[in-house]
Amino acid sequence: MAPKLGRREIYDRIIDCLNCEPWNKLATFKKRFYVTETNMEQRRILLDNGNGVVKYVSKDSLVSAIFAWTRDKRGGSVVYYLPVGACEELAKCWLHTTLPIDEPPAFRFASDRGLCFNRLAWDPVPGATPLFDEFLSRCSNAEALEAFIGSLFEPNADRQQYVWMHGMGANGKSTLLQFLRRIFGHACVSKKPPGRDDRFWASNLPGKRIVMLPDCNNRNFPASQDFKMLTGGDAVTIELKGENPFDAELCCKFIFASNDRPEITSQKADMRRAIYVEIKPIAGDPDPKYAERLNAEAPFIAHRCMKKYAELCPDHGQIPVDVEGLEMLAEQNEEEFATVFADNFKLVETDNQTQWKNKPWFSGAELQEVCWHQKWKKDEKSAFIKWLECRLGIKKRAVKIDPGKTRRVYVGAVVLPHSERGKHDELDLQPINLKDWQSRGC
Numbered sequence: 466m467a468p469k470l471g472r473r474e475i476y477d478r479i480i481d482c483l484n485c486e487p488w489n490k491l492a493t494f495k496k497r498f499y500v501t502e503t504n505m506e507q508r509r510i511l512l513d514n515g516n517g518v519v520k521y522v523s524k525d526s527l528v529s530a531i532f533a534w535t536r537d538k539r540g541g542s543v544v545y546y547l548p549v550g551a552c553e554e555l556a557k558c559w560l561h562t563t564l565p566i567d568e569p570p571a572f573r574f575a576s577d578r579g580l581c582f583n584r585l586a587w588d589p590v591p592g593a594t595p596l597f598d599e600f601l602s603r604c605s606n607a608e609a610l611e612a613f614i615g616s617l618f619e620p621n622a623d624r625q626q627y628v629w630m631h632g633m634g635a636n637g638k639s640t641l642l643q644f645l646r647r648i649f650g651h652a653c654v655s656k657k658p659p660g661r662d663d664r665f666w667a668s669n670l671p672g673k674r675i676v677m678l679p680d681c682n683n684r685n686f687p688a689s690q691d692f693k694m695l696t697g698g699d700a701v702t703i704e705l706k707g708e709n710p711f712d713a714e715l716c717c718k719f720i721f722a723s724n725d726r727p728e729i730t731s732q733k734a735d736m737r738r739a740i741y742v743e744i745k746p747i748a749g750d751p752d753p754k755y756a757e758r759l760n761a762e763a764p765f766i767a768h769r770c771m772k773k774y775a776e777l778c779p780d781h782g783q784i785p786v787d788v789e790g791l792e793m794l795a796e797q798n799e800e801e802f803a804t805v806f807a808d809n810f811k812l813v814e815t816d817n818q819t820q821w822k823n824k825p826w827f828s829g830a831e832l833q834e835v836c837w838h839q840k841w842k843k844d845e846k847s848a849f850i851k852w853l854e855c856r857l858g859i860k861k862r863a864v865k866i867d868p869g870k871t872r873r874v875y876v877g878a879v880v881l882p883h884s885e886r887g888k889h890d891e892l893d894l895q896p897i898n899l900k901d902w903q904s905r906g907c
Contacts, residue, residue, distance in 0.1 A: 498527055499580070502565040507711040510560065511569075511580075519569055519580050520651060521672060523708075527556045570620055571652040571674035571716055582672040583650040589618070592765030596758050600637050603745040608773065609786045610742050615774030617649070617674060617718060618767060621781045622774070625696050625738050627687055627719040629727045632744035638722045640756050642677050645720070648763055649675050658683035659691065667695065668705045673717045681721045684728040685848045688735055692719075696738075728848035736788050802852045808887045809835045810878045812857065826864065826874040835880070853878075 616622035659666035
């Protein structure tokens with residue numbers, strides 16, 4: 466007959482079982498839990514199902530495991546029948562008294578020991594990669610793409626660069642994403658670009674090595690401030706539903722695939738971060754076993770790409786890229802914006818003596834009308850606004866139109882009357898005097 470124990474003694478016994486080494490020797494627990502600590506001293510729970518591959522779980526998972534174990538009669542263990550409330554109290558006690566471990570790496574190779582978020586089934590070895598060779602032969606910036614894949618296996622690689630793969634279909638870009646997803650498993654996640662005020666978007670990024678955005682329709686996301694924060698190397702604030710926000714250092718790198726080209730400006734900061742890859746279609750009929758054959762080359766592809774990355778980036782810096790394609794893309798984007806501006810806007814002079822009520826500015830509604838006539842999507846409008854600021858210095862700011870009345874508008878240009886729109890072939894960077902503009906009845 467099991468001895469009658471007080472709750473404190475029961476807690477001590479269960480905590481000893483939770484922390485015992487080797488696992489399952491005393492406890493009959495089928496799961497192993499660990500604790501990590503964030504920069505803000507907030508603790509998170511890792512679950513290991515017994516194979517050394519972990520994932521983050523909520524406290525409810527720990528409570529459920531304790532609740533189930535206290536009712537498990539197998540193995541001759543003492544059955545305590547703790548109520549749910551007591552299991553929650555015990556989980557909270559264990560969470561705050563257990564020594565935290567360092568966050569495991571995103572992945573390990575088959576022969577590596579230790580915890581990880583995904584364990585590969587092989588070690589990288591040299592070998593022939595005919596299918597991967599054929600794929601790279603259809604890619605622009607092939608050497609940079611090869612090195613980028615190699616950088617995924619190097620924990621200390623620079624994270625600011627991203628890959629944008631463009632192609633119209635039947636070219637293998639989706640197969641490459643599936644190939645990488647199969648390699649990195651739990652350390653890989655596919656997502657859509659964040660929506661407006663999507664504060665939980667980054668909640669599942671800790672522990673991930675690759676973030677994929679297949680069929681990405683937000684061409685301006687890589688140029689956004691949010692994306693630069695995610696890849697900047699500093700700690701990022703993570704917010705989970707129902708929990709307090711915490712800061713975490715991410716280790717993920719981003720890969721985009723799209724039928725659209727990205728919005729790239731001629732700014733050096735944008736050019737050096739993008740690895741833009743144009744992929745030509747596969748010649749002939751698609752091979753139904755293409756993905757299977759590519760997966761068979763995985764150990765050889767990893768070895769080859771790691772070797773290329775070490776060759777190009779011995780100090781783990783940024784991968785050298787061919788910027789010619791990016792420059793042409795940036796020129797195309799800016800040429801389109803310049804044409805739209807010339808057809809619809811006119812620069813005006815402003816200074817400290819400017820009377821804002823005379824309207825040397827245009828409103829958000831007027832900008833929206835122009836964008837609507839261009840049939841631009843949200844990301845194209847955002848790219849145009851960024852071009853206005855970087856190229857022409859036109860920013861949205863608060864101005865006092867009348868006493869007690871302030872409005873946020875775009876200062877430095879005006880919208881042309883409908884009768885004058887579409888009549889300008891070139892961008893005129895010579896601002897017009899505000900009085901001259903008003904004398905024309907505008």
